[in-house]
Amino acid sequence: MTPATDKQAFHGRLLEIGKERYHDKHPFHVMLHGGHATMTQVRAWVINRYYYQSRIPMKDAAFLSRCEDPRMRRAWRSRIEDHDGGVDEGGGIRRWLRLAEAVGLDPAYVASTRGVLPATRFAVDAYVSFVREKPLLEAVASSLTELFAPKIHSERIAGLLEHYAFADDAALAYFRQRLNEAPQDVAFGLAYILDHADTQEKQDAAAAALIFKTDVLWSQLDALYSAYVAPGRIPPGGWDGREGVVGQTVSTEAAE
Numbered sequence: 057m058t059p060a061t062d063k064q065a066f067h068g069r070l071l072e073i074g075k076e077r078y079h080d081k082h083p084f085h086v087m088l089h090g091g092h093a094t095m096t097q098v099r100a101w102v103i104n105r106y107y108y109q110s111r112i113p114m115k116d117a118a119f120l121s122r123c124e125d126p127r128m129r130r131a132w133r134s135r136i137e138d139h140d141g142g143v144d145e146g147g148g149i150r151r152w153l154r155l156a157e158a159v160g161l162d163p164a165y166v167a168s169t170r171g172v173l174p175a176t177r178f179a180v181d182a183y184v185s186f187v188r189e190k191p192l193l194e195a196v197a198s199s200l201t202e203l204f205a206p207k208i209h210s211e212r213i214a215g216l217l218e219h220y221a222f223a224d225d226a227a228l229a230y231f232r233q234r235l236n237e238a239p240q241d242v243a244f245g246l247a248y249i250l251d252h253a254d255t256q257e258k259q260d261a262a263a264a265a266l267i268f269k270t271d272v273l274w275s276q277l278d279a280l281y282s283a284y285v286a287p288g289r290i291p292p293g294g295w296d297g298r299e300g301v302v303g304q305t306v307s308t309e310a311a312e
């Protein structure tokens with residue numbers, strides 16, 4: 057086997073992991089993108105997903121703190137800027153809070169992370185620890201779920217626009233912006249992995265890291281489904297469906 061075909065086969069193996077395990081197939085996403093989630097379920101998703109958003113730049117800062125190669129740090133640091141933005145404006149976190157407002161939530165409540173499900177915290181914190189502790193190759197590989205993110209972001213924009221009154225360009229700005237940002241991040245990460253995973257052992261470790269990350273994403277949706285869809289058992293500390301809801305400005309309440 058030539059090195060080139062080996063790389064190609066490995067690339068195929070990574071894509072196959074996404075096909076089988078990415079969270080676009082999770083029943084919660086199917087409900088959300090198909091307009092079948094109630095506003096309470098949409099809000100629960102916004103509240104919990106905020107926790108993921110809030111930890112992404114911390115995860116990337118942990119990554120940078122371990123990087124000895126300045127070229128790699130230069131390529132990676134834009135991820136933090138993408139999410140945190142400037143001092144006064146911009147950034148994914150603030151765009152996510154605009155979505156929170158649009159669905160009728162107090163952004164200060166969402167940013168407090170009160171009401172985030174325990175399992176969401178465990179899954180997201182496990183991702184941050186993974187990136188902080190594992191070999192760099194595995195840390196990079198764990199970000200490669202972003203190979204599959206542009207498709208889910210496009211589906212989400214189309215689905216939410218079609219089915220929910222709150223959805224407009226301002227509310228969905230987060231996802232549109234990710235469509236610009238993610239491809240360059242993932243191009244770098246993928247090239248790095250294809251170059252550096254040059255033994256079977258390293259390829260196996262990178263594939264396992266990608267599987268771990270799909271588990272991180274899937275688990276968050278399992279937690280949401282269990283708490284807010286079926287059986288609808290909200291664990292202690294989980295959002296009660298009322299706190300942080302501001303007014304009744306969202307006309308899609310009819311969905312409930």
Ligand SMILES: O=C(O)c1cc(C(=O)O)c2c(n1)C(=O)C(=O)c1cc(C(=O)O)[nH]c1-2
Pocket residue numbers: 112148198199200201202204205208209234273
């Ligand atoms: O909406 C999604 O389904 C989704 C998934 C993922 C992902 O695959 O990890 C990310 C994002 N969005 C995202 O917006 C984002 O900024 C992001 C950063 C990362 C990462 O691992 O560094 N994943 C993701």
